[in-house]
Amino acid sequence: MNKISEEWLQCKLRKIKSFTKYVRPESVLDTVLGTGMEAEKVIKLNQNENLFLSRDFLHSLLNEVINEVDLRLYPKEGETELKDALGKYVGLPSDCVILGNGSDQIIDLIVRSFLGKGDIAISIKPTYSMYKWSVNHIGVKYFEVPLKEDFSLDVDSILELAKSNKGICFICSPNNPTGNQFKLEDVKAIVDSFPGLVLVDEAYVEFAKDSLVRFVKNYENLVVTRTFSKAFGLAGLRVGYALSNSEISNTIFEYAQLPYSLNCIGLKLALKVLTEIDKFKKSVEELKEEREKLTERLNSIKDVRAFKSDANFILFQSLKLYEKVFNELFNKGLLVRKIGKVLNFDGCLRVTVGLPYMNNRLVEILASISE
Template identity: 45%
Template sequence: MNMACKKWLEEKLAKIEALESYSPEKTTEKVAKQYGLPLASIIKLNFNENLFMPRAKIIGFLKEVAKECDLRLYPQEEEEKLREAITKYLGLQQGCVAIGNSSDEVMDRITRLFLERGDRAITFAPTFSVFRYCVRYQGAEYTSVPLFKDFALDVKALREAFTSETKLLYLCSPNNPTGNQFELGDVEYLIEEFPGVVIVDEAYGEYADYSVIPLIDKYENLVVLRTFSKAFGLAGLRLGYAVANPTLASAVNKIPAPYAINIVSLTMGRKLLENVDVMREAIIALKAERVKLIEALNTIRGVEAFDSQANFALFNTIKPYENVYVNMLKRGLIIKKLGKLLTYANCLRATVGLPGMNVKLLNALREYLGDEA
């Protein structure tokens, strides 16, 4: 390697090293090893997976998929069949779906399509962090406007922050990590007023009260993200999609490499949509448990939990969040540490687990926070 190439490569790698990226979380294996706990005893409540989807059902579908798929071959009609299944599931016209390896990957595609160096993208804070990484990878400017203390949108401040350089607006609703869904009128107003493309991330859409998907016919600048990772219980297969008017959906479909989505994921996604009642029953059970969990959290001295339209509960504790997080790890409970969100100093987030899991979490919090109730 000549000196000029060596210098260029070193500078390039230094810039890449400085990029912000998604931090890895504690795994069940690492927690078990670190604290000397049986692996089977670890309860994982940090990634908002749907534990209410019956594992036996998923294994059954996977066996069917294994018989249908020839893994020696590249995917053929599987992606088109999944598009058709999504179209039917959501009641869309043809040509409105773009499929990807997770909704995060589709989001990254959208930022590459519509952002150039020097452009701006805007959202609110706090929200899902991956959008920030995608924006900055494009050399674009990332701007966020704080939510109100009750986690409502500050519509006026967001609208005033729109400029001619602002090309993307990101609205996660229901929002991660706060769990609330924003007023439909506020969301539609922002779509109407925004001078670029609006991404509404509905990763938790199946848990919520409404969807903006019916608005894609009205607004040519609207893209809605959905995923199979949350409600459908397929987080391990990394499958997501975007919904938009046919012209915009076609643009999002331009970028992926050939045969980018594996045949198993595509076929499992279709299989779950053909048996969608399994997911719907799981959602009903999860919503009931969500109510119980949030109500119980609010009975613990030193805990304030917030209402949720997702599959997790956000709560603030009187003790330092890092101490609570580590204490839960020692008890075999993995939750998400968040820290300061707006005026709340010690925020944590827990997936709505199965009833027995939630009882263990609640008992652990009561014991650590000194509440004997």
């Protein structure tokens, strides 16, 4: 490579390195390497995956799909079928549906499509990190409005900040990492008055009580993103979708989304989920029951405070040094997520609601640390 092109390349790489880095959470393999434990013994509760669905059940659906797909063909029909089925599932016309390679990819697509010079992005604090990550990549200003002490939305401050600026407002509900779903009227108040697009991230909505989807057709500026990674157990396949009025979704689909952003297996398996939806709903009900039990059990441990959740994870505060708590759990093969300070609550960690034996282990280790 000549000197000029090398300088050009280095300059580009420096620019890329100025973006926010995404640090991937620990994997089962990291734990195996770090502890010497066998992979089967590791309990992975750090990414809000759904462990209530058995691998065998999902594999049986995958086997059916493998027999149905023709890998030689681009998956155009699969897209149309899934959009139709999702439209029926949520009660909207199929042209209100945008498909994406996980909801993260749709969030990134919306950011890149709608934000430009002079726009701003607003979100809440704390919340899901990918909004900031995507916004940072296009050099747009990102403002964070802290939640109120009870984890509710500070609607007035969000709207005050937006007064003289247009852009995107991100509301994650149920919110990651706090776990609570915001009041519908608060989110609607923001959608009503925000001078720009409001993206409501409903990645965990199946574990909560309500949804904003039925209001999508009443608003020009509302996009709701959802995923098959959480309640439907397909995190490994990367299937996400968004709902908005058909003008936004058609424009995004036709002009901004990469063609065939989902593969034929993901498309067909997501379709299977919708045809077998009762089995998935049953597992969500089981998880919710376990979530309530786990919250109560965590709260009964000395020096631990668990917050009420409407999602498939629980945020909890540990009055012991939270790094020590994390390490102690890690060394015993149990992965949780370090969150740190949330508003005035120091030392917070987030844990996915696992199967009863996993939660028993978590409670047992935390109780032993508290002694």
